[in-house]
Amino acid sequence: MKKYYGEFGLILVTMIWGMGFVGTQLAIDGGLTVLQIVTIRFLIAAVIMGVVFYKKIKKSMNKRALISGIILGIAQFTAFSLQTAGQMLTTPSKNAFITSSSVIIVPIIGLLLFKKKLDKLGIISSFMALIGIGILSLESDFTLNLGDILTFMCAIGFACHIVFTGEFVKVSNAIVLTVVQFATAFVLSFIAQICTGQLVITTTSMGVVGVLYLGVFSTCICFFLQTVCQKRVEGNRAAVILSMEAVFGTIFSVLLLGESITSRLLIGSSLIFIAIIIAETKLSFLKFGRRSDSKCSVDIDCDSNPEMS
Numbered sequence: 001m002k003k004y005y006g007e008f009g010l011i012l013v014t015m016i017w018g019m020g021f022v023g024t025q026l027a028i029d030g031g032l033t034v035l036q037i038v039t040i041r042f043l044i045a046a047v048i049m050g051v052v053f054y055k056k057i058k059k060s061m062n063k064r065a066l067i068s069g070i071i072l073g074i075a076q077f078t079a080f081s082l083q084t085a086g087q088m089l090t091t092p093s094k095n096a097f098i099t100s101s102s103v104i105i106v107p108i109i110g111l112l113l114f115k116k117k118l119d120k121l122g123i124i125s126s127f128m129a130l131i132g133i134g135i136l137s138l139e140s141d142f143t144l145n146l147g148d149i150l151t152f153m154c155a156i157g158f159a160c161h162i163v164f165t166g167e168f169v170k171v172s173n174a175i176v177l178t179v180v181q182f183a184t185a186f187v188l189s190f191i192a193q194i195c196t197g198q199l200v201i202t203t204t205s206m207g208v209v210g211v212l213y214l215g216v217f218s219t220c221i222c223f224f225l226q227t228v229c230q231k232r233v234e235g236n237r238a239a240v241i242l243s244m245e246a247v248f249g250t251i252f253s254v255l256l257l258g259e260s261i262t263s264r265l266l267i268g269s270s271l272i273f274i275a276i277i278i279a280e281t282k283l284s285f286l287k288f289g290r291r292s293d294s295k296c297s298v299d300i301d302c303d304s305n306p307e308m309s
Contacts, residue, residue, distance in 0.1 A: 006232025010241040013222045013229070018248025022256050023213035030207015034084045037211055039193050042076075042186035044215025049179045049224065056175050065172035069180020072164055076181055076223075077188040079157030082150050089147025098151040100133040105159035106239035114167060122236040125279040129243040132271030135264050136250055162242070165227055166235040174227045182219070240279040247272055 027037050050057065086095055104126040110116035168177055193199060203211075230238050247269045254261055 006229040007237075007241060009225050009229035010233060010238055011244065013226050014242055014244040015248045016217050016222050017242075017245040018250075019252050020214055020218035021249040022252055023210045023218060026206045026210030027203075027214065028207075028210075030204040030210060032201065032203050032207050032211060033198050035081075035189065035193050035196060035198055036201055037214065038077075038080050038084065039186060039189040040211050041215040041219045042182050042189055044212070045220035045223070046179060046182035046186050048216065048220050049175070049182060053175045053179065056173070057179055060173035060176050062172075062176075065176040066180055068164075068168040068172050069177045070184050072161060072168065072177060073181035073184025074188070075157050075161040075164060077185040079154050079161060080185070080189075081192065082154035082157060086147045086149075086151030086154055090145060090151060095147070095151050096133075098148055099155050099158065100243055100245075101130060101152065102155040102159035102162065103129050103133070103239045103243045105156055106162050107236045109156075109159050109163045110235055113163065116235075119236060121278055122240075125240050125275040126236065128278070129240050129272050129275035132247075132268045132275065133243055135268035135271065136247070159239070162230075162239050163235050166230045166233075166238065169227055169231050174224070174231070178224045178227050181223070237279045240275055244272055244276065 024037065028034070032040075083095065083099055086098075090098075104123070107116070107118055107122060107126065111118055165177075226238075226242075233241070250265055250269070254265070
C-alpha cells in the first residue's frame with residue numbers, strides 16, 4: 001500500500017481542486033475579478049508556506065531550487081493568465097475541456113525536453129481521459145476562436161508545470177520549490193493587476209470565503225501535495241490522475257450548486273476512471289495465470305525496489 005501513497009495524494013489533490021470550482025464561483029459572485037482572485041490566492045499560499053516552513057526554506061534554499069521554483073512559478077502564472085484570457089473569449093465548457101488537454105500534452109513534452117519514451121498504454125489512457133473530460137464539459141459547438149487558441153496555450157503551460165515539477169522535485173526540496181513558485185506567481189500576478197488597474201478590491205463575505213478556500217486549500221495545500229507526490233508518480237500517470245479534477249468538479253457542482261446528474265456525467269466519469277486504471281495497472285492483471293516463470297520477474301522487481309520489501 002505504501003507504494004501508492006503518491007497516487008492517493010494526487011487523487012486527494014483532484015478532490016480539493018474539484019471543490020475549487022465552487023470556491024471560484026463564490027469569489028466571482030462576491031465581486032472579485034479573475035486576476036484579483038489569482039493574485040490573492042498566490043499571496044495567501046506564499047505567506048502560509050513561508051511562515052510555516054521558514055526554517056526549512058532557509059536551510060534548503062540554493063541556486064538550483066530558486067531557479068527551478070521561478071520556472072514553475074512562471075509556468076503557473078502563464079497558465080492561469082492564459083486560461084483567464086481565454087475564458088473571456090470562449091465558453092466555460094470549452095475552456096475547461098481545452099485546458100484539460102494537458103493530459104495528452106504531458107508525454108509529448110516529456111519526449112521533446114527529457115527524451116522520455118512514449119508509453120503506448122499511457123497514451124491510450126491519456127486520450128481516453130481526454131474523451132471523458134470532453135463528454136463532461138463540451139457542448140455541441142466545436143468552433144475555434146481566439147479564446148480557444150489562448151486556452152490551448154494555457155493547457156501547454158499546465159502540462160509544462162506537471163513535467164517540470166516531476167523533474168525538479170528529484171533534485172530540489174519540495175517545500176522550497178513550492179514557496180518559490182507561489183511567490184513568483186504572486187509577483188507576476190500583482191504586476192499584471194497594477195497594469196490593468198485592478199488594485200481596488202470590493203467583495204462580500206462569501207467572496208472572502210471563496211478566495212480563502214482557493215488560497216489555503218486549492219493553492220497552498222494542493223500544489224505542495226502535488227510537488228511531494230510527484231516524487232513517486234511518473235509525469236504521464238500524474239497527468240491522467242489529475243484529470244479527475246473534472247469528475248470531482250462536476251460531483252461537487254451537483255451536490256453544492258444544484259446541477260443535475262446526467263448521462264454525460266456518468267459516461268464521462270466512467271471513461272476517466274477506466275483511463276486511470278489502465279495508467280496505473282498497465283493491464284498487468286491480464287497477465288495472471290501465465291506460466292510460473294512470471295514469478296521470477298516479480299522477485300526481481302521486489303529486490304530492485306526497497307519500498308516493496
